[in-house]
Amino acid sequence: MEEKETLLGKTPAEMQEVVEKLGLPKFTGKQLVDWIYNKRCASFDEMTNLSKSARALLEEHYQVGLHGPLKVQVSADGTKKYLFPAGQHFVEVAFIPDKERATLCVSTQVGCQMDCLFCATGKQGFQKNLSVAEIINQVLALPEFDTLTNIVFMGMGEPLNNYDNLMRTLDILTQDWALAWSPTRITVSTCGIIPNLKRFLEESKCNLAISMHSPFHDERLKLMPIEKTYPIKEVIHTVKQHDWRGQRRLSFEYIVFKDLNHSKEHVKEMARLLGGMRCRVNLIRYHAVPDIPLKSPDGIGITLFRDALNDKGIIATIRASRGQDIDAACGLLSTKNKQV
Ligand code: SF4
Numbered sequence: 001m002e003e004k005e006t007l008l009g010k011t012p013a014e015m016q017e018v019v020e021k022l023g024l025p026k027f028t029g030k031q032l033v034d035w036i037y038n039k040r041c042a043s044f045d046e047m048t049n050l051s052k053s054a055r056a057l058l059e060e061h062y063q064v065g066l067h068g069p070l071k072v073q074v075s076a077d078g079t080k081k082y083l084f085p086a087g088q089h090f091v092e093v094a095f096i097p098d099k100e101r102a103t104l105c106v107s108t109q110v111g112c113q114m115d116c117l118f119c120a121t122g123k124q125g126f127q128k129n130l131s132v133a134e135i136i137n138q139v140l141a142l143p144e145f146d147t148l149t150n151i152v153f154m155g156m157g158e159p160l161n162n163y164d165n166l167m168r169t170l171d172i173l174t175q176d177w178a179l180a181w182s183p184t185r186i187t188v189s190t191c192g193i194i195p196n197l198k199r200f201l202e203e204s205k206c207n208l209a210i211s212m213h214s215p216f217h218d219e220r221l222k223l224m225p226i227e228k229t230y231p232i233k234e235v236i237h238t239v240k241q242h243d244w245r246g247q248r249r250l251s252f253e254y255i256v257f258k259d260l261n262h263s264k265e266h267v268k269e270m271a272r273l274l275g276g277m278r279c280r281v282n283l284i285r286y287h288a289v290p291d292i293p294l295k296s297p298d299g300i301g302i303t304l305f306r307d308a309l310n311d312k313g314i315i316a317t318i319r320a321s322r323g324q325d326i327d328a329a330c331g332l333l334s335t336k337n338k339q340v
Contacts, residue, residue: 003063004061004062004063005061005062005063006062006063006064006065006131006133007032007036007058007062007063007064007065008036008064008065008066008132008133008136008137008140009065009131009132009133009136009168009169009172011168011171011177012029012030012033012177015029015030015032015033016029018032018062019032022054022057022058022061024054024057024058025054028050028054031047031049031050032047032058033177033178035047036064036066037140037172037177037178037179038178038179040066040140040141040145041064041066042064042066042067042068042141043064044058044059044064045059065133065137066137066140066141067084067085067137067141068141068143069082069083069084069093069141069142069143070083070084070085070090071083075322075323075324077322077323078097079094079095079096079097079322079323080094080095080144080323081093081094081095081323082094082095082138082142084134084137084138084141086110086128086130086134087128087134089110089127089128090110091107091110091130091134091138091155091156092107092155092156093105093106093107093138093142093155094155094323095142095144096322096323097144097147098320098322100149101149101150102144102147102148102149102150103148103149103150103151103152104138104139104142104148104150104151104152105152105154105155106135106138106139106151106152106153106154106155107130107135107138107155107156107157108129108130108135108153108155108156108157108158108159108161108162108165108166109126109127109128109129109130109156109157109158109161109162110124110126110127110128110130110156110157111124111125111126111127111128111156111157112124112125112126112156112157112158112161113125113126113158113161114158114161114191114224114225114226115225116191116211116223116224116225116226117222117223117224117292117293117294118213118223118255118257118286118289118292118294119289120289120292121156121157123291123292129157129161129162129165130157130162130165131165132165132168132169132172135165135166135169136169136172136173138155139151139173139179149185150185150186150187151173151181151185151186151187152186152187152188152189152209153166153186153187153188153189154187154189154209154253158190158191158193159188159189159190160188160190160193160196160197160200161193161196163196163199163200166188167200167203167204170183170186170188170204170206173186174186174205174206183204183205183206183207183248184205184206184207184247184248184249186206186207187206187207187208187209187249187251188200188204188206188207188208188209189208189209189210189211189253190208190209190210190211191210191211191224191226191230192210192211192226192230192232192234192235192238193226193230194230194234194235194238197235197238197239198238201238201239201242205248206248207248207249207250207251208239208248208249208250208251209250209251209252209253209282210232210235210236210239210250210251210252210253211224211252211253212232212252212253212254212281213253213254213255213261214232214260214261214266215232215266215269215270215272215273216265216266216269217231217232217233219260219261220232232273233273236273236274236277239277240277244277244278244279245278249279249280250277250278250279250280251279251280251281251282252274252279252280252281252282253282253284254281254282254283254284254316255284255285255286256283256284256285256286256297256301256302256305257286257294257295257296257297258286258294258295258296258297258298258301259295259297260294262297262301262302262304262305264308266305267305267308267309267312268312270309270312270314271309271312271313271314274314275312275313275314279315280315280316280317281309281314281315281316281317282316282317282319283302283305283306283316283317283318283319284318284319284321285297285299285302285318285319285321287321287324302318303318306318
């Protein structure tokens with residue numbers, strides 16, 4: 001049976017087209033926007049200010065598209081990893097409560113083309129871009145939705161490779177007709193797809209995080225094949241052209257691997273590349289992933305690296321590891337559930 005068209009992900013103008021097509025009163029479009037985005041209502045039956053006949057007509061032709069998680073893993077530190085349905089596939093979402101912050105790490109693709117050496121998602125290969133409905137569902141259907149303070153697009157996939165759906169999702173999160181979040185509470189992470197990065201800097205006000213992992217071309221190339229097409233130096237040159245005054249934030253994500261990317265030479269080159277920029281470096285301790293030939297650094301090595309960067313005037317912090325007792329590395333849970 002053919003699947004009904006999904007309303008989740010539509011703009012107010014598109015909702016209007018839907019109600020016009022069905023011959024429903026004009027104001028029904030606004031009501032649908034309110035029920036779906038503000039009240040997070042999963043079925044037409046619950047939309048009590050719509051007439052019974054309107055609800056029946058909508059039910060006949062459309063689906064709302066909000067689906068709760070299928071599975072959850074809970075860490076001793078409170079981190080939760082949810083598995084959401086996405087058509088025939090599954091996507092992972094990590095909910096990370098931390099004192100007064102509660103961050104949601106959202107996925108934009110099933111699998112990923114980028115094939116970074118250290119990443120379990122990359123090992124799955126690329127399977128599909130998530131639709132707007134499948135991305136925004138991870139936020140709206142989250143049981144802890146009301147406690148969320150921040151959203152980061154750092155889950156499965158490269159967000160800038162699903163650009164149009166990412167931008168539409170950011171609209172739903174930030175526009176007054178939907179969630180009206182401040183863009184400064186949202187961060188999009190990329191390995192640096194330069195053409196779409198330029199567009200993102202122009203078309204969005206959300207924060208940006210660049211996956212760096214090494215300042216050296218040959219070394220980064222071994223970790224991240226994208227370095228061949230978009231070298232980190234060109235990525236940095238691109239973000240330097242942008243005016244970073246104001247509240248929008250720029251950060252560099254840097255996974256620290258044992259005996260690989262935290263020497264004095266790395267500090268020197270990072271300082272050369274990032275010196276004078278208004279940015280921060282987030283150091284992330286690598287946690288070994290099955291079948292990946294990279295090791296976790298010792299605690300003191302990462303601390304010394306942070307201090308050396310700070311001494312050079314680069315603001316660097318170590319991100320606390322969370323959820324290590326569950327399948328915390330991005331891609332692990334969905335890899336295990338591929339055959340579910
Ligand atoms: S780290 Fe990000 S860009 Fe690289 S393969 Fe994994 S999901 Fe893709």
